[in-house]
Amino acid sequence: xxFFRNLFQRKKNRETEAQNRxxxxxxxxxxxxxxxxxxxxxxxNCCDMINEAKRQQFEAKKEYEVVTAYLADIQKIDLLPxxxxxxxDDMARKLLALNQERQKMQKITPKITMAQRLAxxxxxxxxxxxxxxxEEQENYLQVINSDIRHLESEKASLDFxxxxxxxxxxxxxxxxxxxxxxxxxxxxxxxxLQETAKKNVQLPFVFTIAFGIIVIAYFYFSNxxxxxxxxxxxxxxxxxxxxxxxxxxxxxxxxxxxxxxxEKFHVNNAQELHYHWQEYMRxxxxxxxxKKTAESxxxxxxxxxxxxxxxxxxxxxxxxxxxxALVDPKEMVEVRHRLxxxxxxxxxxxxxNNNQEEMARKSLRAFRERHVAYDSETLLVLAKNExxx
Numbered sequence: 001x002x003f004f005r006n007l008f009q010r011k012k013n014r015e016t017e018a019q020n021r022x023x024x025x026x027x028x029x030x031x032x033x034x035x036x037x038x039x040x041x042x043x044x045n046c047c048d049m050i051n052e053a054k055r056q057q058f059e060a061k062k063e064y065e066v067v068t069a070y071l072a073d074i075q076k077i078d079l080l081p082x083x084x085x086x087x088x089d090d091m092a093r094k095l096l097a098l099n100q101e102r103q104k105m106q107k108i109t110p111k112i113t114m115a116q117r118l119a120x121x122x123x124x125x126x127x128x129x130x131x132x133x134x135e136e137q138e139n140y141l142q143v144i145n146s147d148i149r150h151l152e153s154e155k156a157s158l159d160f161x162x163x164x165x166x167x168x169x170x171x172x173x174x175x176x177x178x179x180x181x182x183x184x185x186x187x188x189x190x191x192x193l194q195e196t197a198k199k200n201v202q203l204p205f206v207f208t209i210a211f212g213i214i215v216i217a218y219f220y221f222s223n224x225x226x227x228x229x230x231x232x233x234x235x236x237x238x239x240x241x242x243x244x245x246x247x248x249x250x251x252x253x254x255x256x257x258x259x260x261x262x263e264k265f266h267v268n269n270a271q272e273l274h275y276h277w278q279e280y281m282r283x284x285x286x287x288x289x290x291k292k293t294a295e296s297x298x299x300x301x302x303x304x305x306x307x308x309x310x311x312x313x314x315x316x317x318x319x320x321x322x323x324x325a326l327v328d329p330k331e332m333v334e335v336r337h338r339l340x341x342x343x344x345x346x347x348x349x350x351x352x353n354n355n356q357e358e359m360a361r362k363s364l365r366a367f368r369e370r371h372v373a374y375d376s377e378t379l380l381v382l383a384k385n386e387x388x389x
Contacts, residue, residue, distance in 0.1 A: 038235075039374055040381050042367060045242050046360045047385035049249060053357035056253055057350050064346040071339050073313045074332065084311050088304055092326040095300040099323070102293045111279045114324070116266050120280050121321040123265075127277050130261070134270035137258050144251045151244045158237045165233055169226040183212040249356055256349045263341060364389055 186208055267273040301320040308316035325332040368378055
């Protein structure tokens with residue numbers, strides 16, 4: 001039971017960790033797509049999202065079918081005829097006794113639980129690939145987290161730059177207005193001075209007009225520069241958001257896959273899985289010394305598998321690694337629970353990627369509506385990336 005407490009504790013820890021993940025919703029922003037490269041880049045990004053989502057769905061659905069088949073086999077086992085159930089129960093109990101005897105003969109204290117061992121046995125031929133895959137995903141997650149931090153920082157910097165340009169533009173307008181009022185007031189003063197005091201103000205008048213022209217020219221070119229800086233900052237912001245969207249999708253898919261692998265092997269990381277695998281190999285090596293006991297175990301295992309196959313169980317071989325579930329209803333309930341948890345995670349992965357695919361398609365449709373004149377460009381990129389709307 002200690003394993004199940006640890007299992008639920010790990011699940012709770014992962015749920016807490018999930019609350020601290022970066023926001024996984026896409027930040028959709030109407031961009032400025034004034035060149036063919038910008039338009040093609042947006043469409044290409046959407047196509048990449050669609051193709052990645054479809055690939056993730058395909059992989060998850062294959063695994064989903066496998067897990068569903070296991071659950072169907074459990075139902076068949078529950079409905080076995082009385083005689084077949086008794087025969088399997090007797091052989092399973094003998095097999096459990098042999099396993100216990102073997103453990104006593106080995107005189108070792110396993111450093112992994114039986115449940116952790118059972119999680120490894122069906123993947124004995126592929127576990128090294130599973131470890132490599134988990135390590136790659138963990139390293140990839142670190143890279144993604146670094147990219148997210150960098151892009152979030154860049155996005156914040158660009159947002160500050162946008163605010164700064166807008167404030168500079170607003171200040172320029174106020175200064176231009178103030179200078180205009182000053183020039184008008186001063187010209188009025190010169191006119192009144194000329195009319196009342198009969199002074200010659202021609203030279204100050206000319207200087208004031210010249211000053212006004214210089215001020216207007218300065219603020220005109222300053223405004224043009226501000227508009228250029230504003231457009232450039234907007235373009236940078238659009239690109240940063242697009243990159244952030246792609247990285248966040250990768251983050252969610254990576255964490256979903258890792259969560260599933262951790263649940264699958266009852267570990268918290270690849271290092272722990274590697275340790276479990278080393279301990280598992282040590283135990284197996286010790287067991288191989290006792291040939292007679294091992295032959296008896298193989299015999300009863302094959303008999304159980306044969307009996308299960310005879311009664312319609314599809315993947316009967318897997319029950320040779322889960323003998324306790326055949327004699328202990330509580331253990332069978334736990335097996336069913338673990339399979340349901342795995343299937344739920346796969347369903348979440350499928351639904352998430354389905355939503356991401358649909359969101360990307362909506363973005364493409366909206367883009368085509370906004371850029372009808374360039375629809376031929378859009379269709380060309382779609383065809384190149386094998387995406388149909």
